[in-house]
Amino acid sequence: MSGRKSRAAFRRAVILSAAVLAICSNRTQATGVPIPHGTLELIAEKDWITAGHPFNVALRFELEKGWHVYWVNPGDSGEPPRVTWDLPAGIKAGAIEWPAPRRLGTPTIVDYGYQDGVTLVVPMRADATLSSQNPAQISANIKVLVCREICVPGKAQVSLALPVKPQPPPANSQSTHFFTEARKAWPRPALASWKFFIVQTNDSFVLTANLGRKITDAIFFPLAESQVSNAAPQTLVPTATGFTLTLRKSEQLLKPIARLKGVLVLSGEQPYSIDVPIGKSTEASAKGSG
């Protein structure tokens, strides 16, 4: 081989290697670690973080078709993903922002979760004292139960090195769309003009909602376990200004509760958070309205 030819070949090899490296480095950024029947990835909403400012990261579960993970209240079986953060000094993790779940399972055993995948956003806070010398190493240890017909427990560690810079990051990054999508399924506060109240009978909570319009389809997801029977049908009666929804009490509800907190999903709308005080037991009037 002549010198010129070998130099040309070398140049081509260098270019090719660089191209391969570029593809690989992109890929490492976008690839998750394996979990049973899926992958898990830790992503950041922006390209870097700034001392003294909040930022968002997310645990992105991608699951094989038909497999699911659980909501904070898993329902009759299963358990929610559990995360333990390993964070540098100066960074603190907030609570998971749980998107509204779906009802999963059979007519007699009902779970609450996310089929095929979910993005769980976690707000974080960077102290003003956070040094911008080194990237912030954010790690999470996850325990997760992945189920379809059967359940498989898994453990994973995911991490992310986020540069710390004095200037704010650009509004968009490669991952922005995951966060935008996740937010669409977040429960938002119920409108101030809406009125809710709950009366209880021996075996049910009757939720009356006054939203100023007739509602023909609504599902309530109780935030806490063991308050509402998961499998019992939720009986909706539309009214001129909203609806009443009868929720059977859980068999495990042994002490009276003062409020019922949860997520209300109206067909085709963004979910709402509601937190409704429970009125005194008024068997007769509850029966009348329900």
Place this chain on the structure above:
Amino acid sequence: MKRPTFYLMLVAMIPITMILCAATLLLAAGKVGESAPTFTATASDGKTYKLADYRGKYVVLEWHNNGCPYVGKQYNSGNMQKLQKQWTSKGIVWFTILSSAPGKQGFVTASDENAYIAKMQAAPTAALLDPSGEIGHLYDAKTSPQMVVINPQGVVIYDGAIDDKPTTDLADVPGATNYVSLALEQSMAGKPVATPATRPYGCSVKYPDSSH
């Protein structure tokens, strides 16, 4: 019994079982403070067990599925076997109940179950075969390992989780509060059961698809 007759009977039993299942769903399931629904079942040891025969004794019901990781946690740690030995040695009747439908996770034949009991050194009084899910539905069992405790008067005094650690981690067994032992101890001491109902964590019971 001759084989063809057996299969004929099995086929004939399917619609009957389905009707029974639908009927039991309409009835109130076994609830804490109420009479334990009675049942008759064939066990892996080939014998027939009637709940009614054990009036006067404490009875523990344990919903089982050998493929469920929550059940695996209790058996691989030796905790379930320890409980079975501890309580049956005190005269308590312990029924492991197998409500998985044929073809589903946890379904076992009598000989499969006997091999499992031998291998795991499990010590229930008997392992009841409930492939139709009838006993499971009678008690509205949601998960394995769901646990029910029945007192000598035939009243359900506990229904729910085995302990207060709803995980699949073996490491969580030693520090857990066992609700079954607590219910038995409190009841035997003449005290009310402080925690009579909890969320029965675990894997969903694998009922037949038709038993809605």
